[in-house]
Amino acid sequence: MLRLRFCGCLIALSYSSCFVLLAVAQVTxxxxxxxxxxxxxxxxxYRKHLRNWNKGDPCNSSWTGVLCFGSVGTDGYLHIRELQLLSMYLSGTLAPELGKLSQLVILDFxxxxxxxxxxxxxxNITSLKLLLLNGNKLLGSLPDELGYLANLNRLQVDQNHISGPIPKSFVNLRSLRHLHMNNNSLSGQIPSELSEIxxxxxxxxxxxxxSGYLPPEFSNIPGLRIIQLDNNNFxxxxxPAxxxxxxxxxxxxLRNCSLQGAIPDFSRIPNLSYLDLSQNYLTGPIPSPTLSDNMATIDLLENHLNGSIPQSFSDLPHLQKLSLGNNLLNGSIPAIWLNVSFSTKARLALDLRNNSISNILGELNPPANVTLRLEGNPICKNASIENTGPFCQSEARDEIPEVSINST
Incomplete structure (x- = not known):
């Protein structure tokens, strides 16, 4: 019995030792x-951030920017989950061998x-969820093969020098939530196929x-929250209505896109807070239905809009910026500031310069936290309207503030 128990102990010890050896032997x-x-x-x-990439095993030696899964795969090896190399002053090129990181979830340069x-x-990295290449000097066109990344959640290639068309294969990115390709040299038509994501x-x-047209099919994307197409040539x-x-x-x-025609009715969008259609060739009146209560910025500067300023602009409690300068607007100014819910630091900037506005509904006596610019309008020469002087000077009391939504 002792011998058997002793052998059993030896066998147990042997198994335990093997287990320890296996655990130590786990490699990438x-x-x-x-x-x-x-x-x-x-x-x-040149800053030697990757100097430890020549020592030991990537997963066991904590190579800079390399994160691995916590357990071995079915092949008995550890696998790389993330490659996080942002803001490391790296230059050079992206190696094709990146495609061999077959279980990668995040690729961040x-x-x-x-x-x-x-x-x-x-x-080839079909497991990839985040492809983050923005803020580099990458050239050439977007590979059609990126459309194979069915699990991709975020594609960021903005602020590079990428040219050529947007691949139609992107229709296959059925999990994509964020498509950031701004500040490049992309050309051609926006594929209507993107509306199928x-x-x-x-x-x-x-x-x-x-260039080309704006796909009306984008209205079929149920959760779309931000469309930003400034400085293109349509x-x-x-x-599209x-x-x-x-x-x-x-x-x-849609600033500076050479757009023409009328402004659609956006009053049915309950959460719209930022609308910029400035520097186009839009014509006709500004739609009068009341916009979302969340509206903070309306910029229609430098178009060919006519008619009067809608009274409904007085019903926007969170308005911070209304730019209507350099149009063909006429009639009277509504007291837009009366119903604004000013917090301690809130301001309202109204730019109505260079129109044909001749009157105001009520008194021209906005509060101190309202910046109003009226120069270039007949109202500035109307002697029967008091207090126009401070608002008709060539330089406003304050700069028109920028109001934006953080879409990072």
Whole structure:
């Protein structure tokens, strides 16, 4: 009995020892280690942030920016979950071997100085949820293969030098919520296929060279909250009336897009708080139905709008900025400031310069936290209206403040 028990103890000890040895022997998948070495060789790391990438095992030695899953995979190896290399002053290029990080969830090279093109092979990482390449100097076109990333939640390639069209393959990004491609040199038509991405929340395409038409099908995206297309060239195109049906929209910015036609009715959008249609060729009157109570910014500066200023602008309790300057508006100014709910630091900036406004409804006596600019209107020459002097000078009392929504 003693011998058997002794043997049993030996056997148990042997199993325990084996378990310890196995635990110590857990290593990163060799193909992923080779991929990381290729990634490092294609980068210029003059601040030596990746100096420990030549020592030990990536997962067991805590390589800078490398995060791994906590347990081994079915192949008996550890796998890399995240590659977080933002703001490390890296230059060089992105290695095609990135596509061998087959279980990667986050790929983050934000705010470096990378050049070259985006490797097609990144489209092989089907597990990828966040692809963050913004704030670099990447060139070339967007690979069609990125459309294979069915689990992708966020695609950020903004603030690069990417050119060419938006791939129609992006219709396959069925989990995408944030599409940030602003501040590049993208050209061509915005694919209407993007409207088939049911999860899309933010679509930022401003500061590119896009043209063609604005897809009316975007109104079919149920949760879309931000559309930002400033500084593109949609010459002769009208804003689709269907955009007034985007029930979740909070920000619509189409500044300097060469748009023409009338302003759609946006009064059915309950959470809209930012509307910028400035520097276009829009015509006709400003729609009179009351906009959302959340409205903070309305910028219609530099168009060809006519008619009077809607009385409904006096029913916006959170309004902070109303820019209607350089249009063809006439009639009277409503006392827009009367129903604004001013907090301690809240201000209201009204820019009505260079129109044909001749009168005011009520007294021209806004509170001190209201900035009003009227120069270039007949009201400034109407001797029967008192107190116009401070508002008709060539320089306003204060600068017109910028009001924006943080869509980071």
């Amino acid at each position: 998948n060799p193909s992923e280690v080779d991929a990381l070495r290729a990634v490092k060789s294609s980068l210029i790391d 934000m705010w470096n100085d990378l050049s070259g093109s985006i490797p097609n092979e990144i489209g 049911p999860t899309l929340l933010h679509m930022l395409l401003d500061n590119n060279n896009l 010459m002769g195109i009208e804003i 269907t955009y007034g049906n985007l029930s979740r929209l909070t920000k619509l910015s």
